[in-house]
């Protein structure tokens with residue numbers, strides 16, 4: 089069961105079938121672009137659409153397993169943690185996303201809170 093707080097703001101962003109397997113879709117938010125990925129097994133993940141290396145568009149990367157390889161210099165980013173894998177160091181923000189009856193929902197409350205924490209830092 090999802091943890092619901094007054095700060096959750098689930099917004100429907102489309103249908104699972106709108107994203108091809110091993111593909112991504114970009115959702116524009118007030119806090120920047122979020123890449124929503126669908127794995128071959130139909131798991132979905134949402135990450136900030138900016139590689140921690142040099143801001144490459146992760147949504148254009150190659151999805152394999154539970155990770156994406158950046159299209160610019162091949163860093164591998166974990167969907168679960170947002171962390172760069174192997175010897176590379178850095179991370180991107182991850183956001184809650186869920187599927188209900190085939191519809192995709194993104195917690196935009198978490199996206200906006202994450203952005204305000206960054207801007208206040």
Ligand code: FES
Pocket residue numbers: 139140141142143144158159160161162163
């Ligand atoms: S910008 Fe992603 S690996 Fe360089």
